[in-house]
Amino acid sequence: MYSDQIRNLYRTNLNLGVEDRLLVFTDDEKDYLEELLGDFLKVGREFTQEVRSFLYGATKTHGAEPPEGLWRQTFGDEAVDELKDRGLLEKVLHKENYPEGEVLGVLKEKARDVPSVVVAFPYYSTTHTFYRKVLTEHFGVRYASMPLFDPTMFLTSMNVDWHYVAKLSTDIAEMLSEAEWAHVKSEYGTDIEFSIKDRKGIPDTGLFHNPGEFGNLPAGEAFTAPVETEAYGRLVILYAPDRELERPITMKFIDGGVESIEGFEDYRYFIEDVFKKMPEARFIAEFGVGTNPKASRPDNLLEAEKILGTVHIAIGDNHTFGGLNKVGFHTDYVVFKPTVLIGGKGWEKKLLLRGELQKI
Structure with a gap:
């Protein structure tokens, strides 16, 4: 078909x-x-x-x-x-x-x-x-x-100008490489700061033509591995990887790890069970910025994290792309319509304003 x-x-x-x-x-x-x-x-x-x-x-x-x-x-x-x-x-x-x-x-x-x-x-x-x-x-x-691939994605987020996606992803990845910190906020309660100092930004371009190139399909993000012990604040989660939550849950981060989870939802208990089995899964693992203008599905993580104007934050394993945490779990959570600041010594830049990409 x-x-x-x-x-x-x-x-x-x-x-x-x-x-x-x-x-x-x-x-x-x-x-x-x-x-x-x-x-x-x-x-x-x-x-x-x-x-x-x-x-x-x-x-x-x-x-x-x-x-x-x-x-x-x-x-x-x-x-x-x-x-x-x-x-x-x-x-x-x-x-x-x-x-x-x-x-x-x-x-x-x-x-x-x-x-x-x-x-x-x-x-x-x-x-x-x-x-x-x-x-x-x-x-x-x-x-x-x-x-999480769904064949209908062939007609949407896979049907995109890949050269546009590649350039935007590369430009943002370079900015992440230069930055030392990031601050993500949303109107529904997310407010989290973390260090990305000395961590390389990686573009997920969708074009894998040279030896060793890899990424998702559908593609469209720039991501990095935050410093595992330096995240503070609240991450409000609206969607599990493959469904909308019946009620939002909130992860509270201290010293890079999830200290507690608030909210009554079955997914909360799943995550808490993961933490009991794999304590290292609670640490921040990834920060990514979506760059695919044809991505739109919020209920499928593969596509949701690629939506232009979103960011995502993951917990768990990140040792394969520049981090230090090795654990049998990695899951991303998308922040919708975020306002995002990044910066370093003597500079800061507003990357997104309520889900609108700012001039880069």
């Missing part, structure tokens, strides 16, 4: 060619994902004959490492067996402390036929995983991450 749109994704966003080795994978969280996997494979074979796929049981958490079977499909049995023999694979999969250098050494020595392009659209995100980090940073893989 969406063959033309998938074809355009391969051509425009990934520059897929006959020399590429393509891996497409998803999970079984939603019925339509397996059918979409078949469509991606069928169209992919128009571009290259080296196409492989994988379908796995949903991890149920954004930011969790994908299962062993996908590692085998990606790196080969010899590499994965060596990691298992050394007792490293289980530690990686559970985001326990492990020697990254040793893991990388095994993969670089033993891995065979690693894909050059990955299209990842499991319902639960693999963006903030060691799996993705290894592929992009050390094997030069072009990686499109599409968690």
Whole structure:
């Protein structure tokens, strides 16, 4: 049904060619994902004959490492067996402390036929995983991450001028790199300040043509990893990743972490349970600015965080894009119609005023 749109994704966003080795994978969280996997494979074979796929049981958490079977499909049995023999694979999969250098050494020595392009659209995100980090940073893989993807996005937020999105995202990312702090407010109660000193701004352009480039599709944001111990204030949340909350909840941040949650909503109890299981999940992880003018859905996080005129703040894992926190959880929360100030020594700039992007 969406063959033309998938074809355009391969051509425009990934520059897929006959020399590429393509891996497409998803999970079984939603019925339509397996059918979409078949469509991606069928169209992919128009571009290259080296196409492989994988379908796995949903991890149920954004930011969790994908299962062993996908590692085998990606790196080969010899590499994965060596990691298992050394007792490293289980530690990686559970985001326990492990020697990254040793893991990388095994993969670089033993891995065979690693894909050059990955299209990842499991319902639960693999963006903030060691799996993705290894592929992009050390094997030069072009990686499109599409968690929560709904095929109707092909007609909306994927149908955009990607060169405009890329330029705006890059310009704002450069500003985030220069800034030392940010202050986000909304008319419905969000009021939070945090440090982004010495943290690099990263553009999510939607154009992954060069080795190691990665991001979401639909794309359209500039983001950075705030300093994990320096966030103070209130974040009022209106939407969970895939639904509007029946009642808003408020996270109160002190010293970078969520100290308490206010509001009676089932999602609050889910988050509190996450914190009990993974205490490090409570720390601020990401600050991003939406840059996609065709994005509009507030009830789907993949698209909501790309809406031009919004920002989003995440908690949990950020070690894969410049932060220090390693934990099996990462979730973003969108702030709508925000007023945003950023600044450094001797300067400050109003980036957004009630959801309107200011001159940059």
